[in-house]
Amino acid sequence: MSIMKQIEALYTQRGVRARELRQAGEKVIGYFCCFVPEEIITALGLIPFRIQGSQREPIDEADTLLEPMACPFARSCFNMALKGQYEFLDGFVAPHSCDTIERMYHIWRSNTPSPFNHLINVPHMMGPSSAEFYKNELHYFAGCLETFAGRKLDLEKLRQAVRLYNRRRALLRELYALRKAVPPRVSGTEITKVLVAGMGIPAAEHIDVVRAFIDEVQQRPAPRPDGLPRIFLWGNEIDDIAFIELVESCGAHVVMDDLCTGTRFFWEDVPETDDPFDGLVQKYLCTHCPRSLVPQAGGRADDLENRFGYIREFAAQWKADGAIFYIVRYCDTCELEGPDLKEYLTQQKLPVLMIEDDYSTTTMGQLRTRIQAFLEMIA
Amino acid sequence: MEATQQVKTTAVKGTETAREVRALVKNIYKSAHEAKANGRKVAYMMVASHYDEILRAMDIVPLPTENYAGLCAAKRDMDRFLHKAEADGYSQVLCSYARIGLGFDSLRKELGRIPDNSPDGGMPLPDMMIGSSAVCDPRFKWYQATSRYLEVPTFAIDVVAPPPQADLNQVRDHYIAYQRAQFQGLIDFLEMQTGKQMDPERLWEAIRLGDRAWQLWYDIDRLRVAVPSPMPSQDHFSIMVAGHYYSGTQTAVDFYQKLYDEVKHKAENKIGVTAEEKYRILYGGGLPPWHTLWIFNYFESFGAVFAIENVYRGFDPVQVPSHVQDPVDYLAWRAFLRATRYHDQARTRSGSPAVEKLLGLIADYAIDGVVFHACRSCRATTIGQTHIKSELGKHCDLPMMQLVSDMVDLRDYSEAQWKAQIGAFMDALAARARRA
Ligand code: SF4
Ligand code: SF4
Numbered sequence: 174m175s176i177m178k179q180i181e182a183l184y185t186q187r188g189v190r191a192r193e194l195r196q197a198g199e200k201v202i203g204y205f206c207c208f209v210p211e212e213i214i215t216a217l218g219l220i221p222f223r224i225q226g227s228q229r230e231p232i233d234e235a236d237t238l239l240e241p242m243a244c245p246f247a248r249s250c251f252n253m254a255l256k257g258q259y260e261f262l263d264g265f266v267a268p269h270s271c272d273t274i275e276r277m278y279h280i281w282r283s284n285t286p287s288p289f290n291h292l293i294n295v296p297h298m299m300g301p302s303s304a305e306f307y308k309n310e311l312h313y314f315a316g317c318l319e320t321f322a323g324r325k326l327d328l329e330k331l332r333q334a335v336r337l338y339n340r341r342r343a344l345l346r347e348l349y350a351l352r353k354a355v356p357p358r359v360s361g362t363e364i365t366k367v368l369v370a371g372m373g374i375p376a377a378e379h380i381d382v383v384r385a386f387i388d389e390v391q392q393r394p395a396p397r398p399d400g401l402p403r404i405f406l407w408g409n410e411i412d413d414i415a416f417i418e419l420v421e422s423c424g425a426h427v428v429m430d431d432l433c434t435g436t437r438f439f440w441e442d443v444p445e446t447d448d449p450f451d452g453l454v455q456k457y458l459c460t461h462c463p464r465s466l467v468p469q470a471g472g473r474a475d476d477l478e479n480r481f482g483y484i485r486e487f488a489a490q491w492k493a494d495g496a497i498f499y500i501v502r503y504c505d506t507c508e509l510e511g512p513d514l515k516e517y518l519t520q521q522k523l524p525v526l527m528i529e530d531d532y533s534t535t536t537m538g539q540l541r542t543r544i545q546a547f548l549e550m551i552a
Numbered sequence: 553m554e555a556t557q558q559v560k561t562t563a564v565k566g567t568e569t570a571r572e573v574r575a576l577v578k579n580i581y582k583s584a585h586e587a588k589a590n591g592r593k594v595a596y597m598m599v600a601s602h603y604d605e606i607l608r609a610m611d612i613v614p615l616p617t618e619n620y621a622g623l624c625a626a627k628r629d630m631d632r633f634l635h636k637a638e639a640d641g642y643s644q645v646l647c648s649y650a651r652i653g654l655g656f657d658s659l660r661k662e663l664g665r666i667p668d669n670s671p672d673g674g675m676p677l678p679d680m681m682i683g684s685s686a687v688c689d690p691r692f693k694w695y696q697a698t699s700r701y702l703e704v705p706t707f708a709i710d711v712v713a714p715p716p717q718a719d720l721n722q723v724r725d726h727y728i729a730y731q732r733a734q735f736q737g738l739i740d741f742l743e744m745q746t747g748k749q750m751d752p753e754r755l756w757e758a759i760r761l762g763d764r765a766w767q768l769w770y771d772i773d774r775l776r777v778a779v780p781s782p783m784p785s786q787d788h789f790s791i792m793v794a795g796h797y798y799s800g801t802q803t804a805v806d807f808y809q810k811l812y813d814e815v816k817h818k819a820e821n822k823i824g825v826t827a828e829e830k831y832r833i834l835y836g837g838g839l840p841p842w843h844t845l846w847i848f849n850y851f852e853s854f855g856a857v858f859a860i861e862n863v864y865r866g867f868d869p870v871q872v873p874s875h876v877q878d879p880v881d882y883l884a885w886r887a888f889l890r891a892t893r894y895h896d897q898a899r900t901r902s903g904s905p906a907v908e909k910l911l912g913l914i915a916d917y918a919i920d921g922v923v924f925h926a927c928r929s930c931r932a933t934t935i936g937q938t939h940i941k942s943e944l945g946k947h948c949d950l951p952m953m954q955l956v957s958d959m960v961d962l963r964d965y966s967e968a969q970w971k972a973q974i975g976a977f978m979d980a981l982a983a984r985a986r987r988a
Contacts, residue, residue: 238938238942239935239938239939240934240935240937240938242645242928242929242931242935243935271689272688272689272931272932273931276931276932276936277935278715279715279716279936280936280939282717282903283903283939283943284939290717292715292717292718294712294715296710296712297692297708297710298685298692298710298734300737301733302729302733302734302737303710303730305726305729305730305733306712306726306729306730306733309726309730310726313722313723463693464689466692466693469696469705469706472703473699473700473703476699502643503645503931505646505688505689505690505693505931506689506690506693508643508645508646509646509690510693510697511641511643512640512642512697512700513696513697513700515641529645
């Protein structure tokens with residue numbers, strides 16, 4: 174099978190590999206968002222599986238148990254669980270990312286409990302005491318997971334897991350570097366498939382996939398200059414290609430992102446510290462996500478720079494011509510962050526289109542005109 | 553605006569003392585304006601963050617921005633602020649309290665003064681803003697966004713609570729240690745802003761007053777088990793002002809003492825809210841519809857009285873161990889014990905502290921039916937209602953209903969639909985009464 178076919182299969186049939194592994198006697202631990210260190214799960218010999226929703230399936234069953242004004246990504250995940258599509262999970266781990274995930278943890282746990290269920294409290298504040306608290310939460314999580322797995326966490330194995338995931342992070346950064354070319358060597362749609370494909374398989378297997386994919390891309394003939402605008406994408410959960418495909422089909426290249434399903438989860442390495450928990454805390458707690466509050470730094474301008482400077486660098490290095498925000502509706506922290514980031518990027522002379530959407534492919538058609546108008550404006 | 557301001561929003565109160573709350577509310581904004589004029593520090597703040605006593609001990613005048621949003625709704629003067637925030641790019645589904653706050657601050661900045669005829673004179677410019685992660689996400693994020701309109705030192709603290717399944721013996725220490733560090737961080741921030749050291753004795757004094765007021769408030773609620781109900785939920789939505797906005801002051805203690813005496817008198821003399829109390833309702837959760845509080849009187853017209861409620865309710869009193877000698881430690885312990893009050897009970901039955909609390913209220917207050925209010929823009933108090941409703945149904949057989957609107961945004965409210973729903977609910981209550 175060609176590498177693209179393999180990625181396509183992993184992307185479309187997301188639980189297949191996890192089910193296979195389970196049949197072979199492995200235990201699969203489902204988790205949400207960017208705040209659950211997969212390294213701990215892997216070091217205990219378990220398979221981490223990042224829970225995703227489906228923008229293509231209507232949310233039908235969840236509405237009788239979960240209010241429709243909850244984030245539709247979360248509702249979609251729960252909807253799939255109710256329909257038995259996550260029956261292969263031996264464990265269910267939710268970080269306290271936001272109000273919705275925290276509330277949903279209890280609802281999920283009581284309606285479709287897994288043999289192992291756990292909520293990790295993640296501080297919203299950043300600072301030494303938050304790091305200490307999160308470290309304690311990770312120790313408590315690891316302890317509970319040890320009991321479930323029936324084995325002790327070996328710190329050497331945890332160090333190995335840190336190195337393994339850092340290898341994957343480095344490879345993904347290498348892949349992203351191919352997007353710097355003008356035009357980019359690889360499309361945003363392909364990138365999304367590669368990333369989402371990796372969420373449902375062990376990291377070691379994903380590393381092979383990404384390596385093979387990079388090799389394949391490097392053999393492609395260099396694309397001819399097309400003058401199409403280059404887009405930076407900001408938002409929360411985009412685990413389906415529909416939106417990015419739409420932007421690209423309107424005549425643009427999606428070249429860089431700051432998304433829960435993009436750079437946000439892999440960009441920074443876990444520092445290799447003596448106590449591996451320290452490294453995990455350093456990386457995961459500083460994940461750039463609107464749900465974490467960056468302490469105020471000076472006046473408004475300094476504060477915006479402190480919060481969003483990394484995005485300015487992303488946009489500059491990937492030569493973005495404009496930014497599109499894709500906010501899954503009802504995500505309060507993103508809804509509050511969006512206007513600030515828009516102000517900052519506009520000051521940097523980067524035009525912004527802010528879209529709020531329902532995490533559903535059925536609404537894509539309505540977005541086309543707005544995207545086209547935006548692309549014409551920045552062309 | 554003129555036309556909508558004519559519309560009645562308030563409810564007829566059951567107690568005399570509740571009628572005095574209006575003055576307390578006015579005084580929040582009046583004293584903030586006076587404080588500004590006298591050079592005292594004023595802070596935007598979030599209620600129920602367990603830090604009230606620290607503010608009082610440091611002489612900070614609190615300006616509760618959520619309350620201001622509720623006030624605007626009760627005055628039916630929210631649209632100009634909501635629309636302004638939306639015009640500035642805030643989503644129509646973002647917490648409407650936050651939208652009103654942002655809209656108000658945006659308009660004030662644009663005009664260079666407080667918008668004309670703002671309810672109760674409007675909020676003066678704060679010297680600082682203090683958010684918190686207690687209860688919901690917008691409460692720690694909103695002030696960061698506000699810095700777009702006013703540049704003042706902004707700070708926030710985490711308020712953490714373990715999930716009910718956590719082994720409290722294993723997590724207690726790190727939760728309390730973190731909570732303590734967060735409070736200490738706030739104290740350090742305030743010391744820097746005011747140039748004054750915090751006096752532990754003053755903090756103890758504020759804690760003593762805070763605990764006393766909340767104990768009285770709890771005692772008042774316990775009196776409300778009386779039949780007929782001596783004080784309905786619409787009064788609760790007023791009288792909570794003392795506990796949440798005056799916590800740590802003598803004013804709150806005096807107010808609740810007076811209310812206690814009145815409610816006790818009513819309970820002992822069987823003076824009820826309505827002439828004939830047919831049904832006793834539990835307000836199961838969700839923020840109240842500030843725009844339409846008269847709806848409680850509408851229920852009463854059918855003989856249905858809201859005997860007790862599960863929102864803005866004072867935390868049950870907790871016993872901090874006597875070895876805790878430092879006031880900041882005390883605050884951290886108290887926050888932890890409040891948050892885990894129903895955890896042990898939950899583990900032995902429903903798994904949910906919220907369900908346990910409601911089951912307790914249903915039994916103690918001889919409840920006949922439960923009403924929830926889903927607020928479209930408040931995730932924190934709405935998500936889980938449907939689930940709680942269905943879990944409750946496993947342990948008791950009562951008519952329950954969920955009304956849907958928003959705490960302030962009228963665009964999500966339909967009077968006709970509510971009245972139809974309430975009619976059906978009354979039928980269910982009547983059918984249940986016949987069966988009994
Ligand atoms: S998109 Fe926002 S609301 Fe939804 S799960 Fe992520 S952080 Fe929570
Ligand atoms: S989301 Fe709800 S709890 Fe949070 S500030 Fe808004 S109204 Fe209050």
